Every structure is written in C-alpha cells, then in structure tokens.
Amino acid sequence: MKNNIGYYFLIPSILLLAFTSIYPLFYSFINSFYNWNWGEQRDYVGLENYIFLLTNEEFWVVIKNTFLFASFACFFEVTLGIILALYIDRIKVGSTIIRTILLIPLMVSGIIVSMMSKVIFNNLFGVIPFYLKKIGLKSSFFGSPDAAMPTLIGVDVWWQTAFVFIIILAGLQSIPQEPIESARIEGATEWQITRFIRLPMIRSLVLLVIIFRSIDTLKIFDLVWGITGGGPGISTEVVQTYSYRLAFGFLQMSKSMTVMILFSSVVISLTFIYSLIEKRNND
Amino acid sequence: MIKYHSLKHYIPAYFVSLIAIIFTTLPIIWIFFISIKSKNDSFTRPPKFFFEPIIDNYTKTINNEFFRETFFNSLLITFFGIILSVVIAIFAAYALKRYQIRFKKTFMQWLLLAYMLPEFLFVLPMYSIYQTLGLYDTHFGLALMYQVHALPFSIWMLRSFLEEIPKEIDDAALIDGCSPFQTIYKIYIPLILPGIVATAILNGIWMWNELAIAIGLTFSEAHPITLGVAQFRGYASKDWGGMTASSILALIPMIFFVIIAQKHIVKGLTLGSLKG
Numbered sequence: 001m002k003n004n005i006g007y008y009f010l011i012p013s014i015l016l017l018a019f020t021s022i023y024p025l026f027y028s029f030i031n032s033f034y035n036w037n038w039g040e041q042r043d044y045v046g047l048e049n050y051i052f053l054l055t056n057e058e059f060w061v062v063i064k065n066t067f068l069f070a071s072f073a074c075f076f077e078v079t080l081g082i083i084l085a086l087y088i089d090r091i092k093v094g095s096t097i098i099r100t101i102l103l104i105p106l107m108v109s110g111i112i113v114s115m116m117s118k119v120i121f122n123n124l125f126g127v128i129p130f131y132l133k134k135i136g137l138k139s140s141f142f143g144s145p146d147a148a149m150p151t152l153i154g155v156d157v158w159w160q161t162a163f164v165f166i167i168i169l170a171g172l173q174s175i176p177q178e179p180i181e182s183a184r185i186e187g188a189t190e191w192q193i194t195r196f197i198r199l200p201m202i203r204s205l206v207l208l209v210i211i212f213r214s215i216d217t218l219k220i221f222d223l224v225w226g227i228t229g230g231g232p233g234i235s236t237e238v239v240q241t242y243s244y245r246l247a248f249g250f251l252q253m254s255k256s257m258t259v260m261i262l263f264s265s266v267v268i269s270l271t272f273i274y275s276l277i278e279k280r281n282n283d
Numbered sequence: 284m285i286k287y288h289s290l291k292h293y294i295p296a297y298f299v300s301l302i303a304i305i306f307t308t309l310p311i312i313w314i315f316f317i318s319i320k321s322k323n324d325s326f327t328r329p330p331k332f333f334f335e336p337i338i339d340n341y342t343k344t345i346n347n348e349f350f351r352e353t354f355f356n357s358l359l360i361t362f363f364g365i366i367l368s369v370v371i372a373i374f375a376a377y378a379l380k381r382y383q384i385r386f387k388k389t390f391m392q393w394l395l396l397a398y399m400l401p402e403f404l405f406v407l408p409m410y411s412i413y414q415t416l417g418l419y420d421t422h423f424g425l426a427l428m429y430q431v432h433a434l435p436f437s438i439w440m441l442r443s444f445l446e447e448i449p450k451e452i453d454d455a456a457l458i459d460g461c462s463p464f465q466t467i468y469k470i471y472i473p474l475i476l477p478g479i480v481a482t483a484i485l486n487g488i489w490m491w492n493e494l495a496i497a498i499g500l501t502f503s504e505a506h507p508i509t510l511g512v513a514q515f516r517g518y519a520s521k522d523w524g525g526m527t528a529s530s531i532l533a534l535i536p537m538i539f540f541v542i543i544a545q546k547h548i549v550k551g552l553t554l555g556s557l558k559g
Contacts, residue, residue: 005382005463006378006381006382006383006384007378007382007384009374009375009377009378009382009463010374010375010378010379010384010390012371012374012375013371013372013374013375013434013438014390016367016371016427016430016434017393017394017397017430017431017434017435019427020397020405020409020427020428020430020431020434021393021396021397021400021405021431023408023412024404024405024407024408024409024412025400025404027408027412028404028407028408031408083299084299084303087295087296087299087300088296088299088300088303090292090293090296091293091296091297091300096545098300098303098304099545100541100542100545101304101307101308102300102303102304102307103541103545103548104307104308104311104538104541105307107488107492107534107537107538107540107541108311108492108534108537109491109492109493109494109509109512109533109537110492110494110509111492111494111509111510111512111513112512112530112533112534114513114516115314115512115515115516115526115527115529115530116310116311116314116527116530118516118526119314119317119523119526119527120310120313120314125325125326125327125328125330127313127330130328130329130330134329158306158307158310162307163552166548166549166552167549167552170549190292215399218401219401219402221402221403221494221495222494222495222509225494225498226494226513226516239401240401240402240403240495243403243407244403244495244498244499247403247407247410247499248499253407256403256407257407257408260401260403260404260407261404263401263404264400264401264404267399267400267401268396268400270399271395271396271399274395275392
C-alpha cells in the first residue's frame with residue numbers, strides 16, 4: 001500500500017515511547033553535566049560528575065559487585081537451564097505438566113522471592129541454617145559480607161533458570177529430527193548427538209538467552225533492595241540500588257543520573273550486539 | 284529405534300525433572316506452611332513439620348488496610364496498563380504488517396532499546412516531570428510509565444501473531460472494501476484474540492510484579508502490591524506470618540494466569556521470535 005495511513009497508526013506508539021524513553025534519556029544526559037540536588041539551584045559543572053564517579057572507590061565497588069553478580073548468575077542459569085532442557089527434551093509423557101511447574105518461579109515477583117529468602121535463610125530460625133548447623137556447618141548467609149553475594153546469586157538462579165530452560169527447550173523441540181535419526185542409525189551415542197548436532201543447532205538461541213539474561217542480571221534491583229538493601233556495608237550494592245540510594249537517600253540527583261547514563265551505555269552496547277546476532281541469523 | 288526409547292533413555296530424564304521440581308516447589312511449599320502456622324509454631328527449633336494449621340495470618344493480612352489498598356491499586360494500575368498497551372500496540376502492529384514503513388528497522392531497534400534500558404534511567408527524570416504534570420503518585424501515571432516496557436513487548440507479540448495470518452485474508456478484506464479500522468476490528472481482532480489475551484496476561488504479570496518504577500513514582504496513594512508485600516519486611520523481619528501470607532496472596536493471581544497463558548509464554552519470553 002502506498003498511502004501514508006500506516007504512519008498515522010504508528011503515531012500513538014511513537015508519541016508514547018518518545019515521552020517514556022527518549023525524553024527521560026535526554027533529560028538524564030543533560031543533567032549529568034549539572035550539579036542538581038532537587039532544589040532550585042542547578043549549576044553547570046561540565047564533566048565533574050563523571051570525574052567524581054570514575055575516581056570514587058565506592059562506585060568501583062558497586063561496578064564490581066554488579067558484574068560479579070551478573071556473570072555468576074548468568075553462568076549458572078544458562079548452564080543449568082541447558083542441562084535441564086536437554087534432559088526434559090527426551091520426555092514425552094507428562095512434559096507439559098513438568099514445564100508448567102518449572103515455570104512457576106518466573107511468575108513470582110522479586111519482592112516475594114526476597115520475602116521467601118529472608119524467611120528461609122534467617123540465621124536464627126531459618127530452615128536452611130538450622131539443618132546446616134545440625135550437620136556441623138556454621139553458616140551465615142545475608143548477614144556476612146562474604147556470603148551475602150553468593151547467596152543472592154543462588155536465589156537469582158532459583159528465580160530465573162526457568163527462563164533459560166523454557167527457551168532452550170522450545171529450541172530443541174523445533175530441531176528437525178532427520179539428522180538426529182540418521183546419526184543414530186550410523187551408531188552415534190546420545191552424547192555425540194547432543195554435542196555435534198543439537199548444541200550447534202541451537203547456538204544462536206543460546207546467544208540470545210545469554211544477552212537477555214546478562215542485561216537482566218546487570219539491571220537487578222528488587223532482590224537486592226528486598227533482601228539486603230545493599231548491605232552488609234556495601235558488599236551487595238549494585239548499580240540500580242546505588243542509583244536509587246544516591247537519588248532518594250542522599251538527594252544527589254545529577255550524580256545518580258550520571259550513574260544511569262554510564263550504565264545505559266553498557267546496556268546499549270549489549271543491545272547492539274544482540275541486534276547484530278539477530279541480523280546475522282535472518283540473512 | 285526401540286533401543287533409544289529404552290528405560291536408560293527415560294529414567295535419567297525423569298530423575299532430573301523430579302529433582303528440578305522438588306528444588307522449584309519446596310521453597311514455595313515451605314513458605315505456604317509458615318503462612319498457616321501460628322507464631323509459636325513457626326519459630327521453633329527444629330522446624331515443625333506437623334502442626335495445627337490456622338488461617339489467622341491470612342485474615343490479619345486481608346484486614347491490613349495498607350495491604351488491601353495496594354492490592355486494589357495494583358488491579359487498577361494493571362488494568363489501565365494493559366488497556367493502554369494492547370490498544371495502542373494493535374494499531375502499531377497492524378501498520379508494521381500491512382504498510383511499507385520507511386523507518387521500520389529503526390523503529391524496531393528503538394523498541395528493543397526502550398525494553399532493555401534500566402528502570403532508574405526513566406524513573407529519576409520522571410520523578411520531577413511527573414510532579415510538574417500532576418501524574419506523580421497516581422494510578423494512571425504509573426500505568427503510563429509502564430508502557431516503556433509493556434508497549435514494545437505488546438507490539439512484538441501482536442506483530443508476530445499478525446504475521447501468521449495469510450496475506451489472502453488481507454487482500455480479500457481490501458477487495459470487499461473494508462476500511463483499515465474495519466479490517467482491524469472485524470477481521471484481525473477476532474482472528475488473533477487468543478494472542479491478544481496472552482499478550483495482556485504476560486503484560487499483566489510483569490506490571491503486577493514491577494517494583495523499581497513503582498518505588499520511584501509513587502508515594503502513598505498509588506502504592507502497588509509489591510510495596511504492600513514489602514511493608515511486612517521491617518527491620519527485624521520478625522512478622523513471618525505477614526511476610527508469608529501476603530506473599531502467597533500476591534502470588535495466587537499469577538499462578539492462575541500462568542496456567543491460562545502457558546502455551547504462549549515461550550513466545551512472550553523471546554519477544555515473539557520463537558513458538559512454544
């Protein structure tokens with residue numbers, strides 16, 4: 001169709017997205033060059049906010065925590081999710097019910113997961129610390145700076161592994177059966193079929209899942225806010241909770257926006273990589 | 284063939300699923316147990332497995348005014364949010380399917396970016412903009428801000444459902460003299476109704492569970508359910524009854540939704556690029 005009516009149908013979406021995404025992006029970007037703390041006063045400071053953050057020890061701890069959390073959580077979720085999908089792909093009887101049950105954690109909000117973790121890992125009355133003590137292990141979870149981060153990672157793995165699992169499973173089930181059948185006739189073992197046929201065929205899907213999970217784990221907020229609040233000390237503080245604390249706790253509005261601008265550039269590059277992969281797949 | 288369908292093939296698979304199911308459900312079951320325990324029963328060492336079940340925690344949570352308010356706030360916010368996103372997205376998805384749009388690729392990339400960017404990038408500027416516009420701490424304001432995530436998602440989903448409609452139906456509608464609006468509501472909407480319902484449900488689940496945007500853009504009047512659950516956290520987190528009962532209550536609508544939308548969840552998680 002040649003007429004322009006198609007553009008009119010896009011106008012509401014474009015306006016709404018411009019208001020909710022482009023406008024805030026520019027607003028943050030411009031304010032990252034000012035010193036503004038909610039009040040009337042708003043002075044141009046050039047790159048001062050950026051220099052302050054990049055030379056600030058606390059900021060680098062936050063960055064380190066975020067990447068530590070994202071890389072470990074992502075690694076375990078993707079590995080476990082793929083293993084799970086490879087096994088459950090074999091099942092024909094009862095696979096729908098198994099899939100539905102395994103999907104449940106994805107529907108639980110971060111704040112509920114936080115509540116559950118706080119109850120289950122409670123040092124005095126929680127069920128897990130109690131039984132660990134019983135078998136002679138002294139444990140501390142969210143209370144100690146060393147253990148809080150690994151426990152958070154573990155909780156995220158419980159919460160989000162199903163995302164990887166369900167997508168990889170769908171990918172495995174859409175693989176054509178002929179090459180697998182003929183490999184079997186040739187006498188290939190199940191492991192060889194997985195290693196040389198199944199995994200190569202879902203390679204682009206695995207990349208997609210890794211990008212999605214890494215952006216999502218870098219953005220983590222609910223779990224940290226809900227369970228540790230960034231503590232003990234700043235041992236579990238991540239970028240989004242840090243930004244929240246700067247803006248609403250210390251009223252450092254423009255510094256907080258600068259954090260988000262720096263962080264968004266990382267997300268934008270990851271999104272760009274994702275687009276490249278998508279493009280290569282479609283060609 | 285028969286060799287591969289032997290027990291050796293299936294037993295490890297069922298064994299792995301059993302472990303995964305236990306690992307997945309046990310924490311939720313445990314939380315449910317605590318929610319029907321009395322205070323004395325939940326703080327025993329060793330943990331009690333046999334106890335007198337009570338519903339006091341639930342009646343107390345339901346009678347908690349703040350929790351009740353947030354529950355209804357979330358219903359309202361989710362309702363507004365779903366209507367906004369689905370209605371606007373149907374037109375966009377239709378335009379993307381039916382017309383030659385010059386900047387289609389740029390538009391799709393913009394959608395992906397808006398979907399991916401971190402919440403606080405939007406929340407901080409919106410905090411001050413919303414106060415000027417009078418949208419701060421309102422249900423509609425929150426539903427509006429949720430569009431940054433919900434709208435790209437809905438456009439993707441509905442587009443992928445529309446793509447499945449054969450081109451002949453388009454042409455037939457055109458020949459019969461249907462206007463674009465008529466084509467949308469007389470032909471497309473009935474055809475992809477299950478897809479619309481699935482999109483609405485997945486959007487609803489996301490909005491119901493959202494915290495970061497809500498924490499920045501509400502103060503008291505429009506607090507959603509996530510903050511209603513979070514209130515029980517407290518400093519000492521000793522109100523286990525409130526924490527667990529409110530969690531279970533907030534979770535029930537979601538489990539109900541999952542069962543309805545189960546078939547379309549894979550499509551939703553891959554932004555419409557993969558069928559389940």
